[in-house]
Amino acid sequence: MHGYEAVIGLEVHAQLATATKIFCSCATEFGAEPNDQTCPVCLGLPGSLPVLNREVITFAAKFGHAVGAQINDHSVFARKNYFYPDLPKGYQISQYDQPIVSNGHLEISLQNGGKKNVRIARAHLEEDAGQSVHDGMPQSQNKTYINLNRAGIPLLEIVTEPDLSSPDEVYEYLTELKSILQYLEICDGNMEEGSLRCDANVSIRPIGQKKLGTRTEMKNLNSFNHVRRAVQHEIDRQIAVVLQGGVVDQVTLLWDAESQRSRVMRGKEESHDYRYFPDPDLLPIVLDQAANSELANRLPELPQVKRKRFIEDFELPQIDAHILTNDKHLAAYFEAALRHNCSPKLVANWMLTELLRELKGLDHGIDRCPIAATDLGRMVALIEGGEISGKMGKQLFRLMFDTGKAPDKLLVEHGMVQIKDETILIGIVEKTLGQYEDQVEQYRSGKTKVLGFLVGQIMRETKGKANPNLVNQLLIERLNAEMSSHA
Ligand code: ADP
Ligand code: MG
Ligand code: ZN
Numbered sequence: 001m002h003g004y005e006a007v008i009g010l011e012v013h014a015q016l017a018t019a020t021k022i023f024c025s026c027a028t029e030f031g032a033e034p035n036d037q038t039c040p041v042c043l044g045l046p047g048s049l050p051v052l053n054r055e056v057i058t059f060a061a062k063f064g065h066a067v068g069a070q071i072n073d074h075s076v077f078a079r080k081n082y083f084y085p086d087l088p089k090g091y092q093i094s095q096y097d098q099p100i101v102s103n104g105h106l107e108i109s110l111q112n113g114g115k116k117n118v119r120i121a122r123a124h125l126e127e128d129a130g131q132s133v134h135d136g137m138p139q140s141q142n143k144t145y146i147n148l149n150r151a152g153i154p155l156l157e158i159v160t161e162p163d164l165s166s167p168d169e170v171y172e173y174l175t176e177l178k179s180i181l182q183y184l185e186i187c188d189g190n191m192e193e194g195s196l197r198c199d200a201n202v203s204i205r206p207i208g209q210k211k212l213g214t215r216t217e218m219k220n221l222n223s224f225n226h227v228r229r230a231v232q233h234e235i236d237r238q239i240a241v242v243l244q245g246g247v248v249d250q251v252t253l254l255w256d257a258e259s260q261r262s263r264v265m266r267g268k269e270e271s272h273d274y275r276y277f278p279d280p281d282l283l284p285i286v287l288d289q290a291a292n293s294e295l296a297n298r299l300p301e302l303p304q305v306k307r308k309r310f311i312e313d314f315e316l317p318q319i320d321a322h323i324l325t326n327d328k329h330l331a332a333y334f335e336a337a338l339r340h341n342c343s344p345k346l347v348a349n350w351m352l353t354e355l356l357r358e359l360k361g362l363d364h365g366i367d368r369c370p371i372a373a374t375d376l377g378r379m380v381a382l383i384e385g386g387e388i389s390g391k392m393g394k395q396l397f398r399l400m401f402d403t404g405k406a407p408d409k410l411l412v413e414h415g416m417v418q419i420k421d422e423t424i425l426i427g428i429v430e431k432t433l434g435q436y437e438d439q440v441e442q443y444r445s446g447k448t449k450v451l452g453f454l455v456g457q458i459m460r461e462t463k464g465k466a467n468p469n470l471v472n473q474l475l476i477e478r479l480n481a482e483m484s485s486h487a
Contacts (some may be wrong), residue, residue, distance in 0.1 A: 002239050003413070004205065005205060005207045006207075007203045007204065008165065008169075008202075008203075009161060009164065009215075010198055010199070010201070011157060011159050011160075011199040011201070012157070012158045012159075012198050013156075014156045014158060014189075014257050015155055015194065015196070016186055017185065017195075021041075021042055022093075022126075023050030023282075024041035024050070024051070025039070026037050026038060028153050028154075033166055034145070035146075035148055038149065042127075043148060044089035044151075045106045049281055053154065056125055057125075060123060060156055061100070062184050064100070064101035064123065065295060065299055065453055066183075066299060068102070069101045069121075071287060071413070072099065072100055072287070074285040075100040075285045075287075076285070078093075078094055078095060078097075078276045079091040079094075079277055080093075085132060085144070085146055086132050086148070087129045088130075092126060092127060093126060093282070094124065094127070094157075095124035096124075097126075097276075100123070101124070103122075105120055106173065108172040108173050108176050108182070109172060109322070110172070116163075117163075118160055118163045119160065119161040120160055123158045123159070125157075126155050127154065129151055130149070131146070131147045131148075132144050133145040134172045135424060156186075158177065160173070162201065162203070167228040167229070167231045171224055171227070174196075175326060179303040179327070180302060183303055191223050191224070192223075197221075199215070199217055199221070200217070200218045200230065202217075202218065202231055202241055203216070203238070210326060213248065217318075218230050218231070218252075219253070219265065220255045220256075221255055231262070233260065234253070234262065251265075251267055278366070278425065303325045303326065307321045307322060310324060310331075310334075314348075323352055324352070327365075329365065331413070332350070333366050333369065333373045333376075334347060336374060336377070337351075337373040337380070340378050341381055341384070343379075343380065344385055346474070347380050350397070354397055355376070370400075370404040371381065371404065372400070375400060375406050378407050379396055379397060379400065387418065389420060389464045389466070390468075391459060399414065418466070419466045420467045421472060426478075428461055432458050433475075433478060436453075436457065440479065451472070451476070452480075459471070463481070
């Protein structure tokens with residue numbers, strides 16, 4: 001044992017899902033031609049003036065309420081000055097010592113079944129910078145291109161206190177944060193498109209020590225798994241440095257997902273390096289109290305509450321409730337399926353196994369699921385009611401997924417009608433009993449468990465079409481009749 005523990009704090013940049021940018025009316029939609037979504041304001045041309053998009057205040061306040069934070073009635077935009085080619089103004093408009101949101105918290109579930117409260121120090125509004133494009137353009141070998149479509153897209157930077165202590169906790173925090181943002185409909189949470197970006201601050205200290213160690217900050221983490229891996233790598237690296245008698249330098253690191261390594265990007269900048277000052281072009285944000293409490297009252301049901309309700313009302317296991325509620329659309333699909341009278345547990349099973357697997361195969365989210373929620377509910381009801389066997393259920397599911405058609409329609413189209421005719425079934429039952437005399441013998445000597453085997457044989461014989469309830473009943477009748485005739 002090395003005797004050190006990790007201390008981690010996260011800074012997450014969430015792209016706010018507004019239709020237009022934070023200080024101009026350019027569109028924010030992803031995937032436009034480079035530099036098509038720009039204007040004098042976001043290009044930073046001299047003489048242009050920023051005008052605040054009201055919606056970002058609403059979005060930030062919603063987030064603040066969702067994490068039990070304080071929404072400050074007075075907050076201020078500041079200029080953060082630095083030079084970079086993708087920042088034409090030479091400064092980024094951000095918030096500094098007077099952010100819009102402070103002192104929130106978010107609860108995460110731990111692997112040991114416990115909970116942990118992660119404090120959110122602040123959440124502030126800022127504009128995004130543009131992008132430097134190094135690859136995939138003519139003469140990319142010796143040229144770098146600038147795309148300013150992203151410049152001026154609103155960001156909410158959400159900063160935790162250094163409360164996280166393992167890569168798994170980091171992963172859990174990010175997952176929960178993403179759900180909350182998605183439930184609030186303020187950020188789509190798409191890491192590949194850069195809607196959610198995370199910097200991780202990592203330090204170590206001897207177990208039991210209160211004082212924090214020197215931290216490094218890791219950037220370029222573009223999936224939750226990368227964050228988890230990069231944080232683990234950095235903890236291990238720091239421990240190795242210290243065990244070899246060295247000291248950890250306060251630096252900014254860049255994670256390289258391909259080689260699974262980090263490299264030093266620059267020495268850590270201090271906030272005074274940025275020469276922050278209040279932006280004279282923008283007035284302070286003064287909160288409208290009435291509108292703000294209205295927002296607080298109209299928050300949607302949040303993941304944690306929904307999770308609790310799923311566990312209590314539907315008797316779902318914790319883990320199922322967790323997966324279903326992490327994604328708002330998945331939760332909505334589940335509840336829509338339950339409009340048919342069917343067991344929530346069974347619907348959850350189908351969703352968490354077959355459905356998610358098939359969707360993953362197509363690389364689709366639940367929002368592009370070919371099976372309508374109510375159709376899945378109906379299918380489960382058919383199986384539960386014994387109208388089709390589990391095996392037919394699987395075939396039916398396959399057809400539903402491939403065609404998007406309703407279950408009842410498919411049953412007719414594919415002649416998947418159940419054999420419910422007793423005279424037909426009795427014939428099959430008798431034939432089977434003749435074939436498996438040993439099992440019949442076993443049953444007679446009290447090993448009634450072989451009944452399941454016999455039912456299975458008949459279901460196989462009928463390609464799953466026999467009505468399982470009726471088969472069961474007929475088998476028992478026959479077996480008991482045989483017993484009495486033998487007696
Ligand atoms: P900066 O803006 O310079 O990066 P902040 O003080 O705002 O600095 O902290 C940024 C993040 O770093 C926060 O999430 C905070 O919790 C975390 N942090 C600060 N000190 C440490 C430390 N010693 N170890 C780990 N994380 C830390
Ligand atoms: Mg930082
Ligand atoms: Zn613009």
